[in-house]
Amino acid sequence: MASSAPDRPARLTKRLRAPGTVEVPAAHLGLRWRALGADDVPAVLDLHARCAAVDRPVASLSPATAAAAFDPRHEMVTDSLGGFSADGELQALAVVYLPPGDTDILRAFLTATIAPSWRGRGIGRALLDWQDGRARQLLAADGRDLPARIAAYVDEHLADRRQLYVAAGFSPKRVFQEMRRPVRAPVPDVELPAGVRLVDWTPELDDAVRLAHNEAFADHWGSQPLAPESWAVVLRELEPRWSKVALGAAPDETVVGYAMTCRHESAWESLGFSEGYTELIGVRRTHRGRGIARALLVDVIDALAADGIDSAGLDVDTVNPSGAHGFYERLGYTRAGARILYTIEI
Structure with missing residues (x-):
């Protein structure tokens, strides 16, 4: 007699509740959205520099890191979304990546950046919703039944960003000094x-x-x-x-x-x-x-x-x-x- 119990990958899929489709942030937020690639690295670095002048991040984005993130030759499972203003300037970005080699837990890491002049309009929460949905889809596609984690590092001094993650259901797990x-x-x-x-x-x-x-x-x-x-x-x-x-x-x-x-x-x-x-x-x-x-x-x-x-x-x-x-x-x-x-x- 065949077992009626779901197979192991299906249990992870059930826990993830991955959406069938994930919508990009709405048009009324004022930006046009598309995936980012290697040709966008200079614009990514420029956006991070504009943000760093205001945020004073603990760690800055180096050209080598940006190039690696959008290098199509890398095996890391990655998805990205860039928001461009009418003049063609990159004003917001979000990245979801799954490191290869995970054996005991499947992890999806999130990073996002929004130009200071475009903050306070709801773009941050819209991007986080997109990232959460894509992370769940990518984790489900792995097929293994393991514990899973969606994670993001936030600088301790950026209180508004920390509040954003808490409001979206994230909890502080660890502090890295x-x-x-x-x-x-x-x-x-x-x-x-x-x-x-x-x-x-x-x-x-x-x-x-x-x-x-x-x-x-x-x-x-x-x-x-x-x-x-x-x-x-x-x-x-x-x-x-x-x-x-x-x-x-x-x-x-x-x-x-x-x-x-x-x-x-x-x-x-x-x-x-x-x-x-x-x-x-x-x-x-x-x-x-x-x-x-x-x-x-x-x-x-x-x-x-x-x-x-x-x-x-x-x-x-x-x-x-x-x-x-x-x-x-x-x-x-x-x-x-x-x-x-x-x-x-x-």
């Missing part, structure tokens, strides 16, 4: 454990570092394995001289730790100083508690100092299970802002 320290401030003396040595990152080490990262972050909230495609996007502005890898004992010399630091030079003018930003740092669980992370960061700071860089930056989950927040404070990093992750859990 931006931290930085002056490169010229004293650093502690460090001693590597026996059998461990530090080297600069090289392309030959890249995939081994990626796999080490996936293992190191397996016990971190919200983390999913980074596929090669996502890894390349996260580290699109990697600076090899500032990126350090800890290798274990010979003869295998397995990657046991890493600190991947990027050169987001397009942000330096708005920051008012130069900075090396450590996008990813981690140590395999089998090697934690031996001073490897401290040695990696001190080596990064020394490399930044050698290149005349002013600041070392990174971000951290404020409830990181490894106590990373306090660890960074003890190395001289201080709070420089925060982003809140708002989610709908499905």
